[in-house]
Amino acid sequence: MTASLNTRTAVTALVVAGLVLLPVYSSISGNVFVLTLFTRIVIFALAAVSLNLIMGYGGMMSFGHAAYLGIGGYAVGILAFEGIGSGFIQWPVALAASALFALVIGALSLRTRGVYFIMITLAFAQMAYYVASGLARYGGDDGLTIYKRSDFAGLVNLSNRVQFYYVCLGCLFGGIYLVWRIVNSRFGLVVQGVRSNEQRMQAIGFHANRYRLVCFVIAGTLCGLAGALLATNTDFVSPSIMYWTRSGDLMVMVILGGMGSLFGPVIGAIVFLVLEESLSQITEFWALIMGPLLLLIVLFGRGGIDGWLERLRRG
Amino acid sequence: MLLVVEQLLNGLQFGLLLFLLAAGLTLVFGIMDFVNLAHGSLYMMGAYFAATFVAWTGSFVLGVVLALGATLLLGVVLEFVALRHLYGRDHLDQVLATFGLILFFNDLVRLIWGPAGLSLPLPGWLTVPIQIVPGVFYPSYRLAIIVVSLVVAALLYLVVMRTRIGMLIRAGASNREMIGALGINIKLLFTLVFGLGAALAGLAGLMQAPILTVQIGMGENILILAFVIIVIGGIGSIRGAFLAAIFVGMIDTLGRAYAPDLLRHILSPTAASTAAPALSSMLIYLLMAIVLVVRPEGLFPAGKR
Numbered sequence: 001m002t003a004s005l006n007t008r009t010a011v012t013a014l015v016v017a018g019l020v021l022l023p024v025y026s027s028i029s030g031n032v033f034v035l036t037l038f039t040r041i042v043i044f045a046l047a048a049v050s051l052n053l054i055m056g057y058g059g060m061m062s063f064g065h066a067a068y069l070g071i072g073g074y075a076v077g078i079l080a081f082e083g084i085g086s087g088f089i090q091w092p093v094a095l096a097a098s099a100l101f102a103l104v105i106g107a108l109s110l111r112t113r114g115v116y117f118i119m120i121t122l123a124f125a126q127m128a129y130y131v132a133s134g135l136a137r138y139g140g141d142d143g144l145t146i147y148k149r150s151d152f153a154g155l156v157n158l159s160n161r162v163q164f165y166y167v168c169l170g171c172l173f174g175g176i177y178l179v180w181r182i183v184n185s186r187f188g189l190v191v192q193g194v195r196s197n198e199q200r201m202q203a204i205g206f207h208a209n210r211y212r213l214v215c216f217v218i219a220g221t222l223c224g225l226a227g228a229l230l231a232t233n234t235d236f237v238s239p240s241i242m243y244w245t246r247s248g249d250l251m252v253m254v255i256l257g258g259m260g261s262l263f264g265p266v267i268g269a270i271v272f273l274v275l276e277e278s279l280s281q282i283t284e285f286w287a288l289i290m291g292p293l294l295l296l297i298v299l300f301g302r303g304g305i306d307g308w309l310e311r312l313r314r315g
Numbered sequence: 316m317l318l319v320v321e322q323l324l325n326g327l328q329f330g331l332l333l334f335l336l337a338a339g340l341t342l343v344f345g346i347m348d349f350v351n352l353a354h355g356s357l358y359m360m361g362a363y364f365a366a367t368f369v370a371w372t373g374s375f376v377l378g379v380v381l382a383l384g385a386t387l388l389l390g391v392v393l394e395f396v397a398l399r400h401l402y403g404r405d406h407l408d409q410v411l412a413t414f415g416l417i418l419f420f421n422d423l424v425r426l427i428w429g430p431a432g433l434s435l436p437l438p439g440w441l442t443v444p445i446q447i448v449p450g451v452f453y454p455s456y457r458l459a460i461i462v463v464s465l466v467v468a469a470l471l472y473l474v475v476m477r478t479r480i481g482m483l484i485r486a487g488a489s490n491r492e493m494i495g496a497l498g499i500n501i502k503l504l505f506t507l508v509f510g511l512g513a514a515l516a517g518l519a520g521l522m523q524a525p526i527l528t529v530q531i532g533m534g535e536n537i538l539i540l541a542f543v544i545i546v547i548g549g550i551g552s553i554r555g556a557f558l559a560a561i562f563v564g565m566i567d568t569l570g571r572a573y574a575p576d577l578l579r580h581i582l583s584p585t586a587a588s589t590a591a592p593a594l595s596s597m598l599i600y601l602l603m604a605i606v607l608v609v610r611p612e613g614l615f616p617a618g619k620r
Contacts, residue, residue: 055407061406061407061410063410108604108607108608109607111607111608111611112607112611113611114406115344115350115406115550116546116550116607116611116612116613118350118406118410119542119543119546119603120546120603120604120607122539122542123539123543123546123600123603123604124600124604126539126596126600127597127600127601127604130592130593130594130596130597130600131593131597133592133593134590134591134592134593134594134597136585136586136590137586244535244539245414245417245535248410248411248414251407251410251411251414252411252414255407255408255411285422285425285426286422287418287419287421287422288419288422288423288426290415290418290419291415291416291417291418291419291420291422292415292419293415294411294412294414294415294418295397295412295415295416295419298401298404298408298411298412298415299397299400299401299412
């Protein structure tokens with residue numbers, strides 16, 4: 001295999017190496033904060049990768065993707081609360097619940113197109129948000145504290161910071177690999193074909209919506225995994241995890257990194273969260289800078305960071 | 316029974332307020348094909364402007380008029396500086412850019428007015444309860460909101476249905492390229508419509524301000540409701556927005572008023588009081604989902620007629 005060395009692959013390799021070696025740096029320098037920050041980043045990157053699957057490759061602009069974060073998180077939180085501590089039960093339930101939710105709302109939402117699709121996915125996510133705030137037994141608006149992290153029978157110890165980071169990173173790389181396999185499979189090609197011309201795909205005999213729906217469910221399930229990780233990371237889950245601005249954040253990460261590029265969302269998540277973190281350290285009013293920055297990125301930065309790297313390569 | 320009348324009026328009042336917000340949104344959406352998440356920020360700015368100007372001038376009416384003008388100006392400036400460049404773009408770009416504007420406005424408000432909310436005190440003549448039917452008193456301010464909203468709705472109807480500008484607006488909603496090809500100055504029309512929408516949002520915000528506190532993020536929840544309304548009503552349709560707004564206002568208000576009692580039959584009292592607001596909020600989204608499944612283009616799609 002001869003990988004041509006260009007800026008894009010170089011940056012990708014650099015980021016991967018950086019993410020893998022981060023705990024080493026953290027333990028040498030004694031900087032624990034950077035590890036906690038990047039655990040969060042890696043989890044959000046997984047969510048962004050899953051959103052990119054439907055948004056970038058499938059052309060489905062879901063504005064309710066944060067709902068799966070909540071569902072995955074609540075599945076883990078509620079089971080832990082009810083005394084079922086085994087990760088072998090908690091995590092599959094989290095995935096299954098997310099998949100089921102994606103199946104139901106996908107089947108309904110995919111009847112609509114364009115702005116209507118953006119809005120109906122938003123509406124379903126808000127519904128999930130209100131359901132969570134109505135769960136009196138599980139804390140309602142105040143959220144649910146998870147007192148004990150999932151128990152994987154000694155296989156991994158999620159309470160160990162470094163081990164948990166590598167679990168998250170493994171999930172992220174697994175997610176990217178999955179998306180890569182999907183995108184290059186026959187199934188993925190059909191989904192991308194439907195994005196560019198639905199009528200033509202219908203005409204040559206593909207059930208466009210069936211392909212879309214399966215893609216939608218896969219993305220939802222993957223994001224549910226991110227939700228389970230996120231809740232574990234904070235030992236806490238509350239309705240705000242799926243508030244609509246969170247869905248907006250995820251969309252920003254995908255577009256910032258580059259829609260429809262395999263690794264773009266990861267870079268998008270890193271840039272977005274690091275920017276948020278560093279701006280909020282400079283000034284309390286970080287959004288005053290972040291907001292217009294987003295506007296400028298949309299106005300002038302077509303294709304996101306990935307598109308920019310691609311242009312750089314072409315010169 | 317008396318309570319029912321009061322709740323129905325509350326529902327009507329909230330529905331009309333939602334209509335003011337949704338009308339601007341649906342016009343902008345329908346004509347410019349522009350998704351403006353920052354519409355809720357204009358609503359918030361209207362409320363902050365009103366609270367500030369009323370305190371400055373000491374007069375409620377003068378302050379409100381100034382606030383309306385300021386919101387209109389803000390809308391026009393916003394359109395001119397930023398949003399105008401986004402019209403031809405993908406909906407996604409628009410969602411993202413205006414999402415950035417929400418972040419910006421929220422922090423701007425925090426910077427100028429501080430994180431604590433403001434309150435907009437009512438003048439004495441708006442606080443007396445009025446007897447509407449024998450034995451039923453209703454706050455005069457809420458009644459005033461109903462009257463003002465109805466008047467504005469009627470004016471809007473007249474402007475859109477009976478004037479040349481309105482004709483252009485309607486034409487723009489059904490076929491944008493065509494009215495451009497017929498030699499209409501679309502840019503000017505867009506700026507005008509955007510300013511109008513901003514003023515309507517500001518009006519809704521400042522009228523709601525004395526009832527709730529003026530606070531950061533007040534525009535966000537109600538913005539989503541407004542989106543639900545225009546999606547139910549059909550994008551670009553004022554009539555659809557009106558009916559859907561009244562409907563949603565009623566469901567929300569009556570749901571909040573009666574769901575706790577209904578739920579008490581099946582749940583424990585504490586669980587019922589937590590679940591009820593969630594349930595009534597959910598009802599609205601459920602309604603939207605049903606409408607979209609049955610009629611994916613909303614009840615009164617503008618482009619089709």
